[in-house]
Amino acid sequence: MAIHEEVKKRKTFAIISHPDAGKTTMTEKLLLYGNLIRSAGTVKGKKSGKFATSDWMEIEKQRGISVTSSVMNFFYEGYHVNILDTPGHEDFSEDTYRTLTAVDSVVMIIDSTKGIEPQTIKLFKVCRMRGIPIFTFINKLDREGKEPLELLEEIEQVLDIETYPMNWPVGMGKQFLGIFDRYGKQFVQHHTNEAETYIPYAELDNVEHEELTTNPTYEAAKDELELVAEAGDQFSLDAILHGEQTPVFFGSALAPFGVELFFNTFISMAPTPTPRKTTEGIVQPDYEDFSGFIFKIQANMNPAHRDRIAFLRVCSGKFERGMNVKLSRTGKIFKLSQSQQMVASSRETVEEAYAGDIIGIYDPNAYQIGDTLITGKETFEYDELPVFPPELFKKVTAKNVMKSKQFRKGIEQLVQEGAIQLFRDRLTDSFILGAVGELQYDVFKYRMQNEYNAEVLFESIGERIPRWLKEDQVDESLFDGGNLLVKDRHGNPLVLFRNEFSLNWFKDKNPKIDLIDLLS
Numbered sequence: 001m002a003i004h005e006e007v008k009k010r011k012t013f014a015i016i017s018h019p020d021a022g023k024t025t026m027t028e029k030l031l032l033y034g035n036l037i038r039s040a041g042t043v044k045g046k047k048s049g050k051f052a053t054s055d056w057m058e059i060e061k062q063r064g065i066s067v068t069s070s071v072m073n074f075f076y077e078g079y080h081v082n083i084l085d086t087p088g089h090e091d092f093s094e095d096t097y098r099t100l101t102a103v104d105s106v107v108m109i110i111d112s113t114k115g116i117e118p119q120t121i122k123l124f125k126v127c128r129m130r131g132i133p134i135f136t137f138i139n140k141l142d143r144e145g146k147e148p149l150e151l152l153e154e155i156e157q158v159l160d161i162e163t164y165p166m167n168w169p170v171g172m173g174k175q176f177l178g179i180f181d182r183y184g185k186q187f188v189q190h191h192t193n194e195a196e197t198y199i200p201y202a203e204l205d206n207v208e209h210e211e212l213t214t215n216p217t218y219e220a221a222k223d224e225l226e227l228v229a230e231a232g233d234q235f236s237l238d239a240i241l242h243g244e245q246t247p248v249f250f251g252s253a254l255a256p257f258g259v260e261l262f263f264n265t266f267i268s269m270a271p272t273p274t275p276r277k278t279t280e281g282i283v284q285p286d287y288e289d290f291s292g293f294i295f296k297i298q299a300n301m302n303p304a305h306r307d308r309i310a311f312l313r314v315c316s317g318k319f320e321r322g323m324n325v326k327l328s329r330t331g332k333i334f335k336l337s338q339s340q341q342m343v344a345s346s347r348e349t350v351e352e353a354y355a356g357d358i359i360g361i362y363d364p365n366a367y368q369i370g371d372t373l374i375t376g377k378e379t380f381e382y383d384e385l386p387v388f389p390p391e392l393f394k395k396v397t398a399k400n401v402m403k404s405k406q407f408r409k410g411i412e413q414l415v416q417e418g419a420i421q422l423f424r425d426r427l428t429d430s431f432i433l434g435a436v437g438e439l440q441y442d443v444f445k446y447r448m449q450n451e452y453n454a455e456v457l458f459e460s461i462g463e464r465i466p467r468w469l470k471e472d473q474v475d476e477s478l479f480d481g482g483n484l485l486v487k488d489r490h491g492n493p494l495v496l497f498r499n500e501f502s503l504n505w506f507k508d509k510n511p512k513i514d515l516i517d518l519l520s
């Protein structure tokens with residue numbers, strides 16, 4: 001089949017949410033529709049110990065969680081669906097952010113009882129910065145939650161994006177009667193312990209539905225919907241695809257209610273693989289030569305072999321197992337003979353792949369995060385992966401000074417690989433590590449010990465707000481010990497502010513100094 005035809009079938013997305021909003025439950029339901037799993041409850045082997053025999057990274061077993069942003073793929077309604085997992089909780093790390101560079105759209109799950117939560121905001125900002133289309137699913141309608149209008153307002157105000165409710169809920173909790181499906185012009189009726197039923201708008205006036213349509217909860221929701229239709233934003237697929245408007249769906253992942261309807265609409269609207277920027281201009285997904293970039297490297301997935309797997313997003317052409325590719329950064333040629341696709345927690349060999357697909361390739365210790373692999377005559381590199389602002393900082397030293405050579409080598413390589421960020425104190429030159437999640441420190445410590453034979457000691461600096469400065473505006477006298485002045489690994493100066501208060505206080509006192517936030 002022509003490359004173009006294959007690309008048109010790909011839908012590659014991630015599900016983002018604050019922990020406990022229902023991401024796992026939703027993922028399981030989607031996998032059920034895709035016939036990938038037979039019963040729900042198999043996505044994370046968290047407590048069951050189901051994957052105890054797998055060759056997952058040692059640290060993963062110790063913590064009983066999945067470090068990997070694994071990829072799930074299945075066929076649905078003629079589409080080849082790729083779902084990239086974005087871990088939450090303590091396993092939140094820079095990988096979580098980087099995963100978002102490899103998708104074409106995002107599903108944002110919000111808990112209707114809680115509204116917008118901190119981790120949602122962080123992940124949303126990254127999507128926004130990159131213009132990734134965002135589809136919203138407001139979950140847990142089977143519980144007493146916030147009012148739908150209030151939730152929409154919260155999304156608009158906190159996240160600063162237009163909303164368009166694709167459906168409108170009627171009641172919630174025990175009074176949850178169903179949703180008006182504005183897009184499909186039908187009422188989807190909720191029944192406890194039974195599958196949802198669909199009533200076309202035109203049939204709602206029939207006597208058989210009188211019990212429903214005369215219910216005060218139904219009438220109130222209908223009035224509300226009319227108000228929304230008049231006062232709300234107009235639906236615009238163009239705005240959605242530019243990440244300026246988010247279509248909002250209501251439902252319950254657990255029930256499940258409204259999930260299939262959501263997924264069908266999402267799959268039809270979500271973009272297929274998009275053209276991507278390179279050093280030599282835009283590359284189309286159906287361009288004949290193979291190309292892709294590495295957004296994540298997982299080391300020691302198999303302790304017996306000490307192997308490293310690089311996760312590559314295919315951006316153009318056709319990947320075929322055994323093909324020779326060129327690493328743009330060095331010009332070196334590699335044969336991609338070991339390639340795998342990640343299905344939940346098992347690996348399968350993949351023979352061919354197209355734009356939008358994610359493959360795991362064996363890394364002979366040659367790749368770096370952000371590397372471009374290509375075939376064909378032309379050489380180019382995909383846009384550099386953005387650096388994400390770390391939030392947690394620790395001073396790091398070698399436990400044994402005799403091992404300082406291994407210590408430095410280990411840090412240098414792990415930092416280059418993108419496992420963690422390195423800063424140096426401007427005055428003392430001591431090593432300060434920055435990460436977005438605690439897990440990165442655990443992985444760093446483990447790998448320093450196991451791969452470089454260098455035990456490390458941490459001294460916590462705590463949560464900080466990093467802001468970059470222009471070199472000519474650096475004035476050491478302005479920063480006391482509380483707000484640390486450091487430099488990043490390229491030598492650029494930045495300040496680690498103690499908290500929001502000290503940041504604002506500094507801004508008030510020094511209006512002329514430009515402070516640069518990476519996520520704005």
Ligand code: GDP
Pocket residue numbers: 017018019020021022023024025026088139140141142143251252253254255
């Ligand atoms: P994650 O941390 O975002 O992956 O969230 P989970 O999918 O693990 O869900 C967190 C908790 O919320 C679990 O106890 C789920 O059973 C529950 N949950 C998920 N979806 C719903 C829903 O639609 N309604 C209700 N009542 N509970 C839900």
